[in-house]
Amino acid sequence: MSKVRTQDLLDRFDLEIVAGEDGVHREIFTSDISRPGMEMAGYFKYYPSERLQLLGKTELSFFLELTDAEKKDRVTKLCTDVTPGIVITRAMEVPDLLIEAANEAGVPIMRSPYKTTRVISRLTNFLETKFAPFTAIHGVLVDIYGVGVLITGQSGVGKSETALELVKRGHRLVADDSVEIRQEDYDTLIGNSPPLIEHLLEIRGLGIINVMTLFGAGSVRNYKRITMVINLELWDEKKQYDRLGLEEETMKIMDVEIPKATVPVRPGRNLAVIIEVAAMNFRLKRMGINAAEEFSERLTNMIGENKNDITKGGFQGDM
Structure with missing residues (x-):
C-alpha cells in the first residue's frame, strides 16, 4: 500500500x-x-x-x-x-x-x-x-478485444512469446513477467506493470525488446482491468482436459474470483490464436451466448428425440 x-x-x-x-x-x-x-x-x-x-x-x-x-x-x-x-x-x-x-x-x-x-x-x-489492497503475480497481462487476459504458467512455458504474437495481431501489452495487481472495490482487479519493466518483453534468445518502440504507442497500455485468467501448462497425456467448455474454473486473487481456463501447451498449437478466441468467447458469454451450453442442450434434445422414436417403433412392432 x-x-x-x-x-x-x-x-x-x-x-x-x-x-x-x-x-x-x-x-x-x-x-x-x-x-x-x-x-x-x-x-x-x-x-x-x-x-x-x-x-x-x-x-x-x-x-x-x-x-x-x-x-x-x-x-x-x-x-x-x-x-x-x-x-x-x-x-x-x-x-x-x-x-x-x-x-x-x-x-x-x-x-x-x-x-x-x-x-x-x-x-x-x-x-x-x-489504499487498495495490492499484490504481484508472475505472468503476462494483455488487452485482447477489451478483455484483460492474465496469462500465467511456469517459467519457460511460452508466456512472453505468446504475448509477442498477440501484440503482432493488434492487441495491447500491459505487463510482462511481473503484474502488479490492486483490488479496487470488492470485485475489481486492476493490473499494471512495474515502472522498471514497463512496455518491455523478455524473449529467450533475443533478450529484452521495447514493444512500444517496435510496434507503436497503440501496442501498449499502462493498466487494465483483469477479467479472465489463461493458465498455460505443458501437455500431460495422463490428464483429462475439458473438451466442451462446460466446466468453469476460477482463480482467487485477493478477494476476487476470476474466471480461469487451462490451455495445454505442445508443439503445433497456436497459443496466440487460442487465447484470442478464448477472449472473444468470454465476451460472448457475458452477452448471454454460451456455445458449450447450446451444444449440450442440442445434444440433450437429440437424445430425447431418439428415445421417443425408439419407443414409438417398439409399440408399432408389438402391434
Missing part, C-alpha cells in the same frame, strides 16, 4: 494552500473523508480527527452564525495533531480564526474552486486507489 501525504493532494489536484504549510508532509491513513457537520454544532465525541476534513458551503455558513467563543472552540478542536488537512470547496473565503488555529497546530488548509460533491468524489477515488 502506497504512502499518501497531504502534499500529494496539492500536487495531484488544483488545490491552493491557504494556511498550515508546515503540515503538508502529514500522512493520510484512510480514504474516508469527513464533513464535520456535527462537530460544527459542538459534538466532538466521535470526531474522526485522523481523516481528511472537508468544509463545504453548509458547514461554513453554519460556522459563520456561531458566536466568537463558539467559533474559537470549534476551530481549536478541529485542528488536532493527527488531522492530515482541511479542504475548503467552492473557493470560499477561509475564516481568520480557522487560519490562526491551523497555523498554530500545523494543519494544512487547502482550497478548491470546485463544488463539494465533485471534490469529494475525486479525492475519494484517488485515495481509494492509493
Whole structure:
C-alpha cells in the first residue's frame, strides 16, 4: 500500500494552500473523508480527527452564525495533531480564526474552486486507489478485444512469446513477467506493470525488446482491468482436459474470483490464436451466448428425440 501525504493532494489536484504549510508532509491513513457537520454544532465525541476534513458551503455558513467563543472552540478542536488537512470547496473565503488555529497546530488548509460533491468524489477515488489492497503475480497481462487476459504458467512455458504474437495481431501489452495487481472495490482487479519493466518483453534468445518502440504507442497500455485468467501448462497425456467448455474454473486473487481456463501447451498449437478466441468467447458469454451450453442442450434434445422414436417403433412392432 502506497504512502499518501497531504502534499500529494496539492500536487495531484488544483488545490491552493491557504494556511498550515508546515503540515503538508502529514500522512493520510484512510480514504474516508469527513464533513464535520456535527462537530460544527459542538459534538466532538466521535470526531474522526485522523481523516481528511472537508468544509463545504453548509458547514461554513453554519460556522459563520456561531458566536466568537463558539467559533474559537470549534476551530481549536478541529485542528488536532493527527488531522492530515482541511479542504475548503467552492473557493470560499477561509475564516481568520480557522487560519490562526491551523497555523498554530500545523494543519494544512487547502482550497478548491470546485463544488463539494465533485471534490469529494475525486479525492475519494484517488485515495481509494492509493489504499487498495495490492499484490504481484508472475505472468503476462494483455488487452485482447477489451478483455484483460492474465496469462500465467511456469517459467519457460511460452508466456512472453505468446504475448509477442498477440501484440503482432493488434492487441495491447500491459505487463510482462511481473503484474502488479490492486483490488479496487470488492470485485475489481486492476493490473499494471512495474515502472522498471514497463512496455518491455523478455524473449529467450533475443533478450529484452521495447514493444512500444517496435510496434507503436497503440501496442501498449499502462493498466487494465483483469477479467479472465489463461493458465498455460505443458501437455500431460495422463490428464483429462475439458473438451466442451462446460466446466468453469476460477482463480482467487485477493478477494476476487476470476474466471480461469487451462490451455495445454505442445508443439503445433497456436497459443496466440487460442487465447484470442478464448477472449472473444468470454465476451460472448457475458452477452448471454454460451456455445458449450447450446451444444449440450442440442445434444440433450437429440437424445430425447431418439428415445421417443425408439419407443414409438417398439409399440408399432408389438402391434
